[in-house]
Amino acid sequence: MNDPKVTLPFPREPKYGQAEKDAVLKLLDDGHLSEINRGPATNALEAAFTRLTGTRHALSLNSGTASLHAALHAVGANPEAGVAVSPMTWISAITAVFQAGSYPVFCDIEPDSPNIAATAVAQSADECSAVLATHTWGIPARMDQLAKATELPIVEDCSHAHGAVYQGRAVGSWGAAGCFSLQESKAVSGGEGGVLTTSDREIYERALTLGHHPARLAAELTFPELWPLTGTGAAYKYRMPAVSAVIARQQLRSLPTRMLAAEQNLATLRKALEEYDAPIAWPSIGELSVRGWYGTPLTISARVPDPRALYEQCKAAGVPIRSQYEDWTQTPLLQRPDLAARYWPHLAASPYRLPTRDALPNYYKALRQMIVLKVPQVPASDYMEQVAEALATVLARAVLTA
Structure with a gap:
């Protein structure tokens, strides 16, 4: 099957x-x-x-x-x-x-x-x-x-x-x-x-x-x-x-309507994933707070051994996953002050220190454990239920093979 x-x-x-x-x-x-x-x-x-x-x-x-x-x-x-x-x-x-x-x-x-x-x-x-x-x-x-x-x-x-x-x-x-x-x-x-x-x-x-x-x-x-x-x-x-x-x-005039639709879609996704007992932790925004809608970060509570493989599996299943940002801290622009100083000469004499992985443990854990979904801004309950089933299946396989 x-x-x-x-x-x-x-x-x-x-x-x-x-x-x-x-x-x-x-x-x-x-x-x-x-x-x-x-x-x-x-x-x-x-x-x-x-x-x-x-x-x-x-x-x-x-x-x-x-x-x-x-x-x-x-x-x-x-x-x-x-x-x-x-x-x-x-x-x-x-x-x-x-x-x-x-x-x-x-x-x-x-x-x-x-x-x-x-x-x-x-x-x-x-x-x-x-x-x-x-x-x-x-x-x-x-x-x-x-x-x-x-x-x-x-x-x-x-x-x-x-x-x-x-x-x-x-x-x-x-x-x-x-x-x-x-x-x-x-x-x-x-x-x-x-x-x-x-x-x-x-x-x-x-x-x-x-x-x-x-x-x-x-x-x-x-x-x-x-x-x-x-x-x-x-x-x-x-x-x-x-x-x-x-x-x-x-x-801006249509923003409230689109935000409401996205919120309802996310609620549908969350309910369905909880019914599948998917290993996901949801970001908490607290009471009296409203989130914006650019991406939806979800943290996988089971260890993800290969984030790239998980991303590709989600894509293959049609899950609307988006790429996380590149690790800018390790790019040449941020690791080579001489390169950055070509554009911003003040860096040649600044106390800028190269960023290190050891100083950012939560960030690197998030790069491994977090996925980011796109949530529609129009009513889409049937679509979100399909996403939940496909994502839960991908995650179940990932947990079993971890």
């Missing part, structure tokens, strides 16, 4: 629907695709993100990476002290630290979550100027514990966590600044783009100087120490195209 496989296609609606098309066509008819000031497209999107996060300010940029750069610059990342970062993140959350003139200090993740551990941050705080906390795969980081662990400014990387809430408070509002990506694979997309959120006016203005037009700087800068930058800024040109802004604005 053949093992069960997922035969239904992955349920999805078109990424960009009629509302997005209408918004783009209206923009084309208006004849303004670039807004050097806070024009109507960027204004509407920035206002929507302040409402989403409950913050006072939002700043549109041309990528999530640019928002991280701007935020780290604004909170005072510097060459003399590093930025505490998690190894379980996309490479841009690491290279943004270099771009901001600092260097990464890798901190281990929690034993029961894919996010940076407050205990590890506390141990590294003396050598850091800021903390960059990624809400990995949409699971909110334990921001209250991080705030207790250090007085350093915390930048939230919310690129996986649009609409997520931790203990009743939106991600992007806990730290000194929050950073959202609008890249196409994210829950809210503008094709490309990024948004920075903060309730600190000085951080907002400092971030504004990094890559926005002098017209906007002249209109918005209020701090005397920033006035000399009014005519130039730092001229990185990080402005968001108006097309991206209007698309992302429409995507």
Whole structure:
């Protein structure tokens, strides 16, 4: 008898629907695709993100990476002290630290979550100027514990966590600044783009100087120490195209409905896997919290001897598994300061230390034991039941052969 496989296609609606098309066509008819000031497209999107996060300010940029750069610059990342970062993140959350003139200090993740551990941050705080906390795969980081662990400014990387809430408070509002990506694979997309959120006016203005037009700087800068930058800024040109802004604005409107569907799909999957007695531990987000929807990390409670083989078995069974990130800590860019210094010369004289495997035991255990699934954002109970049966069968075989 053949093992069960997922035969239904992955349920999805078109990424960009009629509302997005209408918004783009209206923009084309208006004849303004670039807004050097806070024009109507960027204004509407920035206002929507302040409402989403409950913050006072939002700043549109041309990528999530640019928002991280701007935020780290604004909170005072510097060459003399590093930025505490998690190894379980996309490479841009690491290279943004270099771009901001600092260097990464890798901190281990929690034993029961894919996010940076407050205990590890506390141990590294003396050598850091800021903390960059990624809400990995949409699971909110334990921001209250991080705030207790250090007085350093915390930048939230919310690129996986649009609409997520931790203990009743939106991600992007806990730290000194929050950073959202609008890249196409994210829950809210503008094709490309990024948004920075903060309730600190000085951080907002400092971030504004990094890559926005002098017209906007002249209109918005209020701090005397920033006035000399009014005519130039730092001229990185990080402005968001108006097309991206209007698309992302429409995507935000449909986000609650899509999040609800994903939550219901995950509940179906969890119930079915529990009935199969599958060896899986589920991430805990706590009461009054809501997760984001970029990926769904599941920890296999039985030892996984060959993670690559398990991944291939899941793929063959039609399970919607996604690849984990590469182990960036061991890549040439992070292991060869001479190579990184070609792009960021300040590293030649910085106290940057090469990351080692021994310092990150929880991270390496997660690389072995964790799988990440894609969960549809449209109602799909039949599909999720097929996924549960196929995944449970794969895991049962893996346990028996371990």
